[in-house]
Amino acid sequence: MAADQKLPSKRNFAKNLGVSIITVENAYAQLIAEGFVYSLPKKGFFVTDIRRELAAGRKKDSRKEEEEQNGEKKYLADFTSSQTRPEQFPFSAWAKLMRATLKEEREGLMMNAPSAGIRPLREAIAGHLRSFRGMEVEPEQIVTGAGTEYLYGLLLQLLGMEKCYGVENPGYHKIYKIYKSHRVPCTYVDMDHAGVLISSLEHKNVDVVHISPSHHFPTGIVMPVSRRYELLGWASKEKGRYIIEDDYDSEFRLAGRPVPSLQSIDVQEKVIYMNTFTKTLSSTVRISYMVLPEHLARKFGEALSFYSCTVSNFEQYVLARFIREGYFEKHINRMRNYYHEKRDLLLKQIAGSRLSECCTISEEDAGLHFLMRVATGLSDEEICEALEREGVRVFSTAQYYADFEEKKDHIFVMNYSSLEEENVEKVIRIMEKVLVEGGGNL
Amino acid sequence: MAADQKLPSKRNFAKNLGVSIITVENAYAQLIAEGFVYSLPKKGFFVTDIRRELAAGRKKDSRKEEEEQNGEKKYLADFTSSQTRPEQFPFSAWAKLMRATLKEEREGLMMNAPSAGIRPLREAIAGHLRSFRGMEVEPEQIVTGAGTEYLYGLLLQLLGMEKCYGVENPGYHKIYKIYKSHRVPCTYVDMDHAGVLISSLEHKNVDVVHISPSHHFPTGIVMPVSRRYELLGWASKEKGRYIIEDDYDSEFRLAGRPVPSLQSIDVQEKVIYMNTFTKTLSSTVRISYMVLPEHLARKFGEALSFYSCTVSNFEQYVLARFIREGYFEKHINRMRNYYHEKRDLLLKQIAGSRLSECCTISEEDAGLHFLMRVATGLSDEEICEALEREGVRVFSTAQYYADFEEKKDHIFVMNYSSLEEENVEKVIRIMEKVLVEGGGNL
Numbered sequence: 001m002a003a004d005q006k007l008p009s010k011r012n013f014a015k016n017l018g019v020s021i022i023t024v025e026n027a028y029a030q031l032i033a034e035g036f037v038y039s040l041p042k043k044g045f046f047v048t049d050i051r052r053e054l055a056a057g058r059k060k061d062s063r064k065e066e067e068e069q070n071g072e073k074k075y076l077a078d079f080t081s082s083q084t085r086p087e088q089f090p091f092s093a094w095a096k097l098m099r100a101t102l103k104e105e106r107e108g109l110m111m112n113a114p115s116a117g118i119r120p121l122r123e124a125i126a127g128h129l130r131s132f133r134g135m136e137v138e139p140e141q142i143v144t145g146a147g148t149e150y151l152y153g154l155l156l157q158l159l160g161m162e163k164c165y166g167v168e169n170p171g172y173h174k175i176y177k178i179y180k181s182h183r184v185p186c187t188y189v190d191m192d193h194a195g196v197l198i199s200s201l202e203h204k205n206v207d208v209v210h211i212s213p214s215h216h217f218p219t220g221i222v223m224p225v226s227r228r229y230e231l232l233g234w235a236s237k238e239k240g241r242y243i244i245e246d247d248y249d250s251e252f253r254l255a256g257r258p259v260p261s262l263q264s265i266d267v268q269e270k271v272i273y274m275n276t277f278t279k280t281l282s283s284t285v286r287i288s289y290m291v292l293p294e295h296l297a298r299k300f301g302e303a304l305s306f307y308s309c310t311v312s313n314f315e316q317y318v319l320a321r322f323i324r325e326g327y328f329e330k331h332i333n334r335m336r337n338y339y340h341e342k343r344d345l346l347l348k349q350i351a352g353s354r355l356s357e358c359c360t361i362s363e364e365d366a367g368l369h370f371l372m373r374v375a376t377g378l379s380d381e382e383i384c385e386a387l388e389r390e391g392v393r394v395f396s397t398a399q400y401y402a403d404f405e406e407k408k409d410h411i412f413v414m415n416y417s418s419l420e421e422e423n424v425e426k427v428i429r430i431m432e433k434v435l436v437e438g439g440g441n442l
Numbered sequence: 443m444a445a446d447q448k449l450p451s452k453r454n455f456a457k458n459l460g461v462s463i464i465t466v467e468n469a470y471a472q473l474i475a476e477g478f479v480y481s482l483p484k485k486g487f488f489v490t491d492i493r494r495e496l497a498a499g500r501k502k503d504s505r506k507e508e509e510e511q512n513g514e515k516k517y518l519a520d521f522t523s524s525q526t527r528p529e530q531f532p533f534s535a536w537a538k539l540m541r542a543t544l545k546e547e548r549e550g551l552m553m554n555a556p557s558a559g560i561r562p563l564r565e566a567i568a569g570h571l572r573s574f575r576g577m578e579v580e581p582e583q584i585v586t587g588a589g590t591e592y593l594y595g596l597l598l599q600l601l602g603m604e605k606c607y608g609v610e611n612p613g614y615h616k617i618y619k620i621y622k623s624h625r626v627p628c629t630y631v632d633m634d635h636a637g638v639l640i641s642s643l644e645h646k647n648v649d650v651v652h653i654s655p656s657h658h659f660p661t662g663i664v665m666p667v668s669r670r671y672e673l674l675g676w677a678s679k680e681k682g683r684y685i686i687e688d689d690y691d692s693e694f695r696l697a698g699r700p701v702p703s704l705q706s707i708d709v710q711e712k713v714i715y716m717n718t719f720t721k722t723l724s725s726t727v728r729i730s731y732m733v734l735p736e737h738l739a740r741k742f743g744e745a746l747s748f749y750s751c752t753v754s755n756f757e758q759y760v761l762a763r764f765i766r767e768g769y770f771e772k773h774i775n776r777m778r779n780y781y782h783e784k785r786d787l788l789l790k791q792i793a794g795s796r797l798s799e800c801c802t803i804s805e806e807d808a809g810l811h812f813l814m815r816v817a818t819g820l821s822d823e824e825i826c827e828a829l830e831r832e833g834v835r836v837f838s839t840a841q842y843y844a845d846f847e848e849k850k851d852h853i854f855v856m857n858y859s860s861l862e863e864e865n866v867e868k869v870i871r872i873m874e875k876v877l878v879e880g881g882g883n884l
Contacts (some may be wrong), residue, residue, distance in 0.1 A: 026697060029807075034701050035666030048668065086552030095544045102537045110528030112725050146588040146728070146752035153595055161625040177748055182624075183603040225477030226490065255468060259476055283554050284755035286588070306619055310588035313726035315754055 003049035076391030083418045115305040117144030124323035146286040146310035166206035170400035188402040195223040214250040218413040220363025235270035255365035269293030354436045369415035390430040445491035518833030519869045525860045543759045557747040559586030566765035588752035590730040608648035612842035630844040637665040656692040660855040662805030677712035691809035711735030796878045811857035832872040
């Protein structure tokens with residue numbers, strides 16, 4: 001029909017088509033709602049004048065794209081990944097608790113959770129922190145979210161986007177990326193053997209520093225108590241200063257008791273404690289949490305509690321049970337033994353191989369990685385490339401520095417959490433070939 | 443022990459205590475790691491000098507806090523809430539699919555998902571959009587996340603924090619709050635009977651406008667196609683301009699066919715389409731998604747795919763099956779009937795009550811709310827307060843305007859999604875008392 005052409009009257013149209021008048025009415029109402037038809041009082045319905053030049057050509061080259069942007073390549077061994085082994089996930093316990101949750105928590109499952117997460121989960125986390133880390137924390141201080149990355153985003157909103165955020169150098173590049181992606185001022189902070197340098201914090205005008213004092217990545221440094229107090233002193237000097245303590249793998253300290261958290265010696269409300277279940281359970285279970293000092297917990301309630309909690313109720317309830325009913329502790333113990341054995345196997349194999357001629361191991365007790373220093377004439381890049389060609393992925397500490405500068409010490413970061421035991425021998429042979437025989441297909 | 447006091451030698455200490463030397467070694471190593479002890483080569487171990495002034499007084503007034511910051515008050519009827527009724531959740535299908543997922547997808551469940559979500563879910567969503575909304579979308583364009591609120595945060599990083607974001611006035615305050623919380627420039631955009639005004643966008647230098655053309659909240663406006671093309675024209679004029687189309691409750695259009703999405707007539711890659719499963723399934727299942735134009739999907743892959751997906755794999759796999767196996771469509775149809783009946787019941791009761799003397803209903807076909815205009819001498823505030831005292835919560839459209847200015851038309855927004863049928867009569871009586879008898883305990 002042409003623009004501005006009159007449509008048949010509803011009554012006639014219905015009669016002609018042999019349908020009810022209501023059907024035509026609905027159709028006209030729909031056309032009006034979509035703007036294809038307009039009505040004039042006492043006159044009738046008319047076609048709107050719309051140029052359809054657009055319907056023309058939606059280009060559609062259904063190219064297959066880089067299959068999965070993030071999809072991980074398959075390696076024989078990937079020492080850069082902290083992914084957990086699938087078979088280590090406590091499937092049967094989790095499935096049992098899921099069934100119980102579906103059966104017994106129907107009402108709770110369908111009630112909107114508070115922004116910080118359901119109370120039973122926050123109570124369970126507080127209980128875990130008490131028994132496992134000796135931390136005295138109120139459930140009201142705990143905020144759960146779908147991963148630490150998401151919690152960083154919340155923290156930026158809570159502490160201020162104009163603050164200067166400091167991240168450790170060397171360290172995880174991802175944290176820096178997240179801050180940069182939010183366009184907040186962000187800078188690298190220098191470290192010595194005891195952790196971040198107060199002088200560097202002062203010099204670079206950092207307001208909020210992000211650290212992992214229990215086990216620094218990649219150097220493995222455990223921050224001594226003297227530096228901890230210095231840091232708390234630094235934070236106390238200005239009102240807006242804070243310390244974000246990322247306690248990401250403290251559960252897996254393999255020797256000695258866990259190092260007390262910085263949060264537990266903070267009496268000035270300066271430390272925000274963060275931890276995650278992605279390292280202990282599975283990277284595919286997206287639940288992390290932070291413990292806010294009381295005044296920040298209050299501020300969170302005032303300023304950010306309009307957000308919905310990003311963790312689905314199902315998983316919150318299942319995890320709360322998992323912790324409360326003792327499965328989590330059992331799981332951690334089991335995992336610790338498992339990692340302990342895997343590490344011992346790997347170290348024994350290294351010691352018994354020709355790698356012992358050129359490799360020195362250190363920092364093997366702290367978490368899920370140790371350091372391997374290699375005496376070699378090759379560059380880190382040559383080594384990593386040669387190993388990667390054989391299916392072994394590893395980074396040197398140099399790659400975790402902001403400037404990617406070639407270091408002379410050739411220290412490699414060996415995260416063994418995703419390593420499969422049956423591949424250990426093969427991996428050792430490959431490393432021998434590259435590191436001892438100086439080459440493979442170099 | 444005093445500061446700088448020497449500890450017993452390891453050998454002697456072990457002998458004295460009757461424990462193995464390894465135990466003492468571990469203990470000393472732990473004390474050194476924590477910084478309480480230092481060692482001097484060839485001399486031994488000494489106590490670090492640490493002032494313990496801190497251990498003193500962690501204030502601990504375990505006050506009970508505002509029980510749950512976000513915890514919702516119980517109302518007889520809450521017409522401001524879009525929470526779904528718990529008994530409407532498809533529990534048995536969901537439970538069945540959860541069991542199947544746990545059994546059959548073990549490997550997938552434990553593999554890190556791509557940043558935008560697992561491929562099967564994105565394929566299922568693309569299929570749903572094709573059959574339900576007539577949209578031709580590639581899975582590669584889809585990004586899933588734990589709620590639209592989270593996706594807004596991602597969008598800000600993708601489009602730029604320096605852009606000026608426009609939100610509809612009146613509209614959801616929450617969207618404005620999210621933008622403000624991220625400290626990005628944000629402004630209210632004026633509307634007329636057809637939706638946002640292009641002149642207002644131009645005048646306020648908006649770069650990215652956030653709209654819900656299928657069903658505006660709270661006015662119920664369905665944007666006519668002419669305004670849609672004007673908007674697309676506005677967006678095409680500048681490179682950095684975009685339209686965020688929030689299609690939040692299009693599944694529940696109760697009469698006529700759904701209005702085509704703005705995305706489906708966009709050939710310039712200007713529209714970002716958003717929708718959520720929190721409205722259709724349950725507000726406690728945190729899964730939403732957005733459809734990015736191709737160039738933005740590529741940019742997402744380059745700039746933001748370092749983020750982990752915020753939805754746990756469990757829920758991604760379960761939802762993918764739920765959609766693929768036809769449960770979702772069935773559920774939507776069931777819900778649509780359910781809401782249809784509830785709306786009809788409510789409207790019938792209103793029409794049959796003394797409310798008909800002073801109330802006019804409009805916009806009852808679009809989504810989960812309709813408008814009720816009241817002829818009254820009372821102010822909106824007086825009405826809302828009187829109703830709330832009786833357990834009925836409702837807002838007037840005036841409360842969704844940026845300036846909260848008192849309007850003379852007294853239009854109330856009646857979202858009936860969480861209303862319990864058995865309360866309808868009681869609610870009508872209360873509204874009669876307040877609106878017709880002019881008062882209750884006013």
